[in-house]
Amino acid sequence: MALLQISEPGQSPMPHARRLAAGIDLGTTNSLIATVDGGIAQVLADEAGRVLLPSVVRFLSGGEVAVGNVAQAAEVADPLNTIASVKRLMGRGRDEVGALPYALADGEGMVRLKTAGGDKTPVEVSAHILMALKARAEKTLGGTLTGVVITVPAYFDEAQRQATKDAARLAGLNVLRLLSEPTAAAIAYGLDRQPEGLYCVYDLGGGTFDVSLLRLSQGVFEVLATGGDARLGGDDFDAVVAAELEARGQPAASAESARALLRAARASREQLTTQDTVSIDVPGVFAGTLSRGELNALIDPLIERTLGPCRRVLKDAGVRVADIAEVVLVGGATRTPRVRERVESLFRKAPLYDIDPDQVVAVGAARQADLLVGNAGAADMLLLDVIPLSLGIEIMGGLVERIIPRNAPIPTTRAQEFTTYKDGQTALAVHVVQGERDLVADCRSLARFTLRGIPPMAAGAARIRVTYQVDADGLLSVSARELLSGAESEITVKPSYGLTDGDIERMLSESMAHAAHDAAEREWREQVVEADRMIDAVEAAVAADGRLLAEGEGEVIAAQAQALRAARDKRDVAAIRRAIEALDRVSAAFAARRMDEGLRRAMTGHSIQEFR
Amino acid sequence: MAIILTEKAAAHVRRSLEKRGKGEGLRLGVRTSGCSGMAYVLEYADFIAPEDQVFESHGVKVLVDAKSLIYLDGTELDYTREGLNEGFRFNNPNQKATCGCGESFSV
Secondary structure, three states: OOOEOOEOOOOOOOOOOOOEEEEEEEOOOEEEEEEEEOOEEEEOOOOOOOOOEEOEEEEOOOOOEEEOHHHHHOOOOOOOOEEEOHHHHOOOEHHHOOOOOOEEOOOOOEOOEEEOOEEEOHHHHHHHHHHHHHHHHHHHHOOOEEEEEEEEOOOOOHHHHHHHHHHHHHOOOOEEEEEEHHHHHHHHOOHHHOOEEEEEEEEEOOOOEEEEEEEEEOOEEEEEEEEEEOOOOHHHHHHHHHHHHHHHOOOOOOHHHHHHHHHHHHHHHHHOOOOOEEEEEEOOOEEEEEEHHHHHHHHHHHHHHHHHHHHHHHHHHOOOHHHEEEEEEEOHHHHOHHHHHHHHHHHOOOOEOOOOOOOHHHHHHHHHHHHHOOOOOOOOOOEOEEOOOOEEEEEOOOEEEEEEOOOOEEOEEEEEEEOOOOOOOOOEEEEEEEOOOOEHHHOEEEEEEEEOOOOOOOOOOOOEEEEEEEOOOOOEEEEEEEOOOOOEEEEEEOOOOOOOHHHHHHHHHHHHHOHHHHHHHHHHHHHHHHHHHHHHHHHHHHHHHHHHOOOOHHHHHHHHHHHHHHHHOOOOHHHHHHHHHHHHHHHHHHHHHHHHHHHHHHHOOOOHHHHO | OOOEEOHHHHHHHHHHHHHHOOOOEEEEEEEEOOOOOEEEEEEEEOOOOOOEEEEEEOOEEEEEEHHHHHHHOOOEEEEEEEOOEEEEEEEOOOOOEEOOOOOOEEO
């Protein structure tokens, strides 16, 4: 008999209000759903016993929708209405996706796919996959899901995360949180119960490779660094095997035989996981055997391409191989023995692979979901991800001031104070940007908004606190508040454009390559801004208090201001700086007189005591 | 028809009511739910409803609505400590079975 506590009126807890929660691995190729039952996480299968749901959705005229294997079967026959790998399109704009094997609807912003069932956004397509998984779970578990945890790649940016959440909402799912895939894999292995350590997650899927370095300290996971290759996976292994078979025999003559060849290549690769040789027979192309040694020689160059990003991630995070406590393998292609061997020799440690590498992410997400709905009762665990690219704000001169640096763990809040640039300025435009470069033009624009209602005052007197807050799901909200008047304005960034991991890598490497140029550009623009501010201030002062000018002083100041204007338009930082100093010198006496005058005015009629 | 509190239970209820700063007494009840059919209700009572039966035990008013009383008649409410856990226990003569965890019961 359980012991009861007194509740507030009407608040008695329902007994056994065990809430159903699930973890969803919404993958590029396949999706899975898992749940924790009686402390054991298990992946849920459909009626046919299949746990992998192909991430393929087919739209038929009349509004009918097919998802999974049924849709996949129609991929060849009905390519335009059968959407696969939609994850690559999540949160992307039309101009970001390149050529697609689908018909695209016209229009700005999010990609829209023309299908027999009408125009569909990637969010809607993903929602159908999620609905199929939801139906599977609710049928199996016999109840409504309280909440789900959905995994996303560690490098997903705000737009991609928001698109994923939108898809879930559309599917009628309550998202407890988004979890990064490597973190989910680490949780599946129970690494979160270790006191602390550094873990590397090596994820080689069908078409993508990701490597992530996680740090666990005091029960908190933090993604230290990520890397990978968006165009490398098990499919490439199949392709090199197929090419080798063609080279030894005849090239495939038809699309039909090319498909048969690819199937044979995959089958032989899978068989070589347990066997030393396989015999292959693809009519019209190749008949013979392939040994594991031969396979290894074929795929070694591809595996080598995964090891580069591994080393880079370690280097980025300043971590030595010896510091890594465990290496976790994720993704079907890591079943290949050669992959394990190479990973083991790089990390000098046998990787963890006893949880099915296709399921490990979903299992980890299920554990996290169970915890979040309060079933596990374990001590709260907070998981941290990081910001993939710095978040900043545009300042005068088209420069970027970084507010939240790259790789900062989230959730996080950072604030910085800004001020007005001109006298009597009553509004401030806030431009939120993402990227590592110093110039706004080289970064990605996330959002713009305007803070109004700043009381008119002298330039530099207003205090405007801009706060950047990134929640646990990686969504950014930005607020600006003028501290004297309390005027406030805010925005939640739900950008319509996303970045690929390739973009992120490109932006990062560009920021390194252009570091010197950016620094010079920043210095020049800062001087230009300073010059403009100086000219404005001096001219305003002359206009206001011209009577305080000494004989001939006005002309000297005007001439020097003119000289500064001329210098400002040339790209010579030193010349601008000299001209600023010169203007400062010739106007110093005038400024001092203005100051005295101002003080006198302020003190007139007051007792000196009042200023103590 | 009667419902009683043990002395320890009454003392704990008095202390809890004092800390809470308001409340007429303690409301006991049952409601349908849980794996064995019924669950106990144990709440503060801010007012006495017309359908309530009021029992006084060690200076604490215990309120039970007429429907619940059928299932609770003869119950002794105790306050005990089990390991690290402290809480109320219903010693209910009407109760035939409880589910494994004791969160719900049947009569």
